[in-house]
Every structure is written in C-alpha cells, then in structure tokens.
Amino acid sequence: MTLGSIHRPQLADEVTERLREAIVSGQWPLQERIPPEPELMAQLGVSRGTLREGIKALAHAGMLEVRRGDGTYVRAASEIHGAARKAYREHEDQDVLQVRFALDTKAARLAARLANDGDIAAMRTMLAKRREAWAAEDLEQWITADWDFHLKVAESSGNRLLHELYGSFGDVFHGTKMAQRLRNGFDGCLEAGHEALVAAIAAGDEDAAVATVNANLNYCMSWMPQSGE
Amino acid sequence: MTLGSIHRPQLADEVTERLREAIVSGQWPLQERIPPEPELMAQLGVSRGTLREGIKALAHAGMLEVRRGDGTYVRAASEIHGAARKAYREHEDQDVLQVRFALDTKAARLAARLANDGDIAAMRTMLAKRREAWAAEDLEQWITADWDFHLKVAESSGNRLLHELYGSFGDVFHGTKMAQRLRNGFDGCLEAGHEALVAAIAAGDEDAAVATVNANLNYCMSWMPQSGE
DNA sequence: GCCCTGGAGACATCAGACGTCTAATGTTTA
DNA sequence: TAAACATTAGACGTCTGATGTCTCCAGGGC
Numbered sequence: 436m437t438l439g440s441i442h443r444p445q446l447a448d449e450v451t452e453r454l455r456e457a458i459v460s461g462q463w464p465l466q467e468r469i470p471p472e473p474e475l476m477a478q479l480g481v482s483r484g485t486l487r488e489g490i491k492a493l494a495h496a497g498m499l500e501v502r503r504g505d506g507t508y509v510r511a512a513s514e515i516h517g518a519a520r521k522a523y524r525e526h527e528d529q530d531v532l533q534v535r536f537a538l539d540t541k542a543a544r545l546a547a548r549l550a551n552d553g554d555i556a557a558m559r560t561m562l563a564k565r566r567e568a569w570a571a572e573d574l575e576q577w578i579t580a581d582w583d584f585h586l587k588v589a590e591s592s593g594n595r596l597l598h599e600l601y602g603s604f605g606d607v608f609h610g611t612k613m614a615q616r617l618r619n620g621f622d623g624c625l626e627a628g629h630e631a632l633v634a635a636i637a638a639g640d641e642d643a644a645v646a647t648v649n650a651n652l653n654y655c656m657s658w659m660p661q662s663g664e
Numbered sequence: 665m666t667l668g669s670i671h672r673p674q675l676a677d678e679v680t681e682r683l684r685e686a687i688v689s690g691q692w693p694l695q696e697r698i699p700p701e702p703e704l705m706a707q708l709g710v711s712r713g714t715l716r717e718g719i720k721a722l723a724h725a726g727m728l729e730v731r732r733g734d735g736t737y738v739r740a741a742s743e744i745h746g747a748a749r750k751a752y753r754e755h756e757d758q759d760v761l762q763v764r765f766a767l768d769t770k771a772a773r774l775a776a777r778l779a780n781d782g783d784i785a786a787m788r789t790m791l792a793k794r795r796e797a798w799a800a801e802d803l804e805q806w807i808t809a810d811w812d813f814h815l816k817v818a819e820s821s822g823n824r825l826l827h828e829l830y831g832s833f834g835d836v837f838h839g840t841k842m843a844q845r846l847r848n849g850f851d852g853c854l855e856a857g858h859e860a861l862v863a864a865i866a867a868g869d870e871d872a873a874v875a876t877v878n879a880n881l882n883y884c885m886s887w888m889p890q891s892g893e
Numbered sequence: 894g895c896c897c898t899g900g901a902g903a904c905a906t907c908a909g910a911c912g913t914c915t916a917a918t919g920t921t922t923a
Numbered sequence: 924t925a926a927a928c929a930t931t932a933g934a935c936g937t938c939t940g941a942t943g944t945c946t947c948c949a950g951g952g953c
Binding site: 674675676710711712713714732 | 907
Binding site for chain 2: 933934935936
C-alpha cells in the first residue's frame with residue numbers, strides 16, 4: 436500500500452517525547468523544578484491524566500523526580516543516564532567502576548583504530564586545557580577538561596552506544612567522586628599517562644593504547660579506598 | 665519525632681512495583697498478554713488512571729508494549745533488558761556487539777580471579793550439556809547450554825552489575841541472531857576454545873582467560889556479515 | 894527568637910463517560 | 924469455494940471535574 440497510514444502516535448507518548456526534549460535540550464536544567472501540571476496541560480493541550488502518564492514514564496526512568504506537594508524536578512538528562520544513577524545507587528562503587536573500565540578499555544582500542552586527525556587534534560587541545568587548569572589550580576576547570584578528554588576518546592571509537600554508555604556511567608563518577616579524591620591529596624596529574632594514550636591512538640597502536648589505559652586506571656584506583664582493579 | 669511517619673508510598677509507584685514483580689517472577693510470561701485494565705483495577709484496588717500511570721512507566725522502560733484496541737504484552741523481563749532491546753533497535757548490531765564483548769572480556773578476567781570450585785564445576789557441567797546437544801543435533805538445547813555457560817562466567821565475576829548488563833545485552837543476540845548463523849553453516853563448535861577458557865579460569869590465569877575470550881570472539885565474528893572486531 | 898498555625902500551591906487519586914482501534918466472526922458476492 | 928466486505932465485542936486512549944493530601948512558607952503568638 437502506498438497511502439502512508441494515518442497512524443496518530445499516542446498522545447501520551449507524544450507528551451513523553453516533548454518533556455524529554457525539554458530536558459535533553461537543557462530548556463529545563465538539571466535539578467530545576469519544571470512548570471506545574473496545570474501549566475503543562477495548557478502548553479501541551481492535553482488532559483491531566485495524559486500528562487501524568489508522560490511524567491510517570493520519565494520519572495520511572497530516573498529523569499524526573501516527582502515530589503508530592505512540592506513539584507517535579509529534573510534529575511537526569513537521558514534515560515541511560517537515569518539508569519546509571521540507579522545503578523550507582525543499587526550496586527557497589529567498585530562494580531560500577533569495573534564496568535566503566537571495561538568500556539574505557541574498549542574505547543581506547545577502537546579509538547586507536549579509527550580516530551582521525553581532527554579527533555586527535557581535539558584530544559590534544561583538551562589535554563592542554565587540562566594542563567593549564569592544573570597549573571592555575573582551577574579544580575573545577577580541571578575536572579571538566581579531564582572528563583571532556585575521556586569522552587572524546589569514547590566518541591572517537593566511532594561506536595555511538597559505547598560513547599553514550601561511557602558518558603552516562605562516568606558522569607556520575609566524575610561529578611561526585613572526583614572532587615572528594617582531589618581533596619584527599621590525589622595528585623590528579625597523570626600527565627604522562629594521558630599524553631601516552633594520545634600518542635598510542637595517533638600511532639594506531641591498539642595494544643599500546645589499551646596498556647596505557649590500564650596503567651592509568653590502576654594508578655587511579657590506587658587512590659580509591661578499598662577498591663580492587 | 666518518634667511516630668514513624670505513616671509513609672504511604674505513592675500508589676502509582678506501588679502499582680508499578682506490583683506489575684514489575686508479576687513480570688520478573690514469570691507470573692506473566694514473555695510475549696504474553698497481561699490481564700485487561702478493568703481486571704487489574706479490581707485486583708489492585710486502584711483507579712484506572714493510577715493503574716495506567718504504572719503501566720506507562722513500564723512501557724517506557726521497554727518491559728511492556730501497549731497495543732491499542734488489543735491489549736498489553738510483556739516484552740522484557742527487566743528494565744535493563746528493555747533498555748538493551750531499545751539499544752538493539754537504535755544502534756548498529758556491530759556497536760552493540762562491541763559493547764557486549766567489552767563486558768565479556770572483563771567478565772573473563774574477573775572470573776579467573778574470583779571463581780570458586782563450585783563455579784568451575786558448574787561451568788564444566790554446562791559445557792558437557794553443550795557438547796551433548798551438539799552431538800544430538802539439538803540446536804535449541806545447544807544454544808541454551810552455550811548461553812548458560814557464558815552467563816555463568818559473567819556471574820562468577822562477582823560483579824552483579826556486570827552480570828546483569830551482560831545478560832541483557834547478550835540475551836537478545838542469542839535469541840535472534842544465533843539461530844540465523846547456525847542455519848548459515850556456522851559450525852558453532854569452538855569446543856576447544858570453551859574448554860581453554862574454563863582451564864584458564866580454573867588456573868586463575870587472568871591474561872590467558874582474556875586471550876582465550878578474544879580468540880573465541882574473533883572466530884565468532886568471522887561468521888558475522890560485514891562486522892569488524 | 895522560636896514554635897505553631899493557616900493558607901496557597903502542587904501533586905494524588907478517584908469516578909464516569911465517550912472515542913477509537915484491533916481482532917474475530919459473520920455475511921455477501923464473484 | 925474463496926475472497927471481499929460488514930459487524931461486533933473487547934480493549935486501550937483521552938477528557939472532565941471533583942476531592943484528598945502533602946510541602947512550603949509567611950505571619951502571629953509566646
């Protein structure tokens with residue numbers, strides 16, 4: 436048949452998608468309260484029940500938190516991120532980190548195989564920022580630059596799923612744990628290790644890239660209390 | 665204050681949890697239709713709106729599929745499994761498999777470090793079943809035994825999150841892709857490779873376990889059309 | 894300054910009604 | 924007989940409107 440079927444996409448799903456977009460796009464920032472239900476009903480032109488079905492879907496996914504008598508707040512910017520938050524709540528730190536490291540290793544191997552000149556230039560730029568921030572003792576900036584670098588490696592793997600997973604699992608870690616470690620005397624530098632990783636990727640040496648990542652992670656882990664691997 | 669607050673856990677969340685249990689416990693089998701809304705309203709003692717909020721939460725998570733005019737069907741046995749299904753829909757097969765392989769490698773390393781005698785005995789039992797099924801040309805049984813073996817390795821890693829993720833990502837693959845490949849002439853044997861993995865795990869040789877897994881996976885991938893790694 | 898009390902705003906839940914879709918069955922027609 | 928059409932029962936989709944309950948916060952009493 437050729438007459439593309441009418442197929443009206445369920446209103447509630449449409450609502451879910453619109454809410455989701457508002458969150459993903461940053462229109463509703465993290466931790467902020469979203470507009471009250473009556474207002475959203477008007478904006479979206481749907482009934483309360485339909486709206487609430489959309490909200491509940493995102494709430495179960497961990498993206499929204501509904502506080503009775505108060506309002507609804509944004510807690511995560513994507514489903515997968517919400518799932519990662521939940522994983523952090525329900526599993527040992529160590530377990531989550533091991534999974535992240537598994538992804539990290541794979542990302543490095545693929546990046547060494549696939550990264551192009553633009554990717555590598557971007558990595559070098561981020562490492563430079565990281566170095567400057569460290570010299571300037573700007574912790575926040577340093578954490579950001581460090582994380583951006585690792586994300587770029589994941590992105591350069593060419594595997595979108597891997598990039599997404601890595602970003603979600605790592606984000607919580609970087610946001611909550613890194614700052615603590617820095618205060619505990621972690622030197623945070625590993626300058627050489629990061630440079631070596633870029634070099635291995637630029638050279639297309641997969642095994643060297645993986646070895647470098649492992650070395651970095653083991654050093655990093657040595658600063659974690661009671662954690663193996 | 666001492667009077668432990670009444671703490672009425674949001675009805676809709678309670679409903680979500682009850683539905684979820686019915687699915688996870690197997691009371692509502694995969695692919696089956698669940699009771700119609702009016703019946704569930706009566707069983708749970710809630711209004712339709714509340715019930716639907718609970719259903720929508722699980723539907724968005726990929727565990728349920730609601731078909732207007734027909735009914736609601738069970739599509740996945742856990743949120744993470746639902747997410748994996750979605751990932752399979754939205755990403756390249758190759759990307760998903762790479763992620764799964766990253767987990768596979770990590771699982772093997774950890775299993776070599778932590779597996780106890782009971783784990784190893786279980787692995788050997790499963791391999792024996794796998795061998796018998798192959799000899800008897802019972803494909804279904806063979807696929808089951810093969811998958812059980814890999815799951816056991818993941819479980820032996822001692823990392824519950826890893827086990828869960830691995831199970832979810834791999835399940836879809838084993839259910840849908842493996843059968844196709846077998847029909848295409850895949851010899852599916854790899855008997856030696858699997859035995860070698862158990863041997864490495866039993867010996868506690870992490871590097872050998874990882875190397876064996878990589879060898880197996882590469883051989884396996886060679887049967888996949890147009891896929892790298 | 895602290896505690897208590899209300900009020901306002903926001904989410905929670907219910908009840909009932911009607912629309913629309915799907916699948917199955919029955920009926921007609923070539 | 925078999926294909927095409929018509930009907931119907933069951934199921935989900937959405938709306939309306941009312942009431943309950945909780946959180947926050949400002950204002951009054953001590």
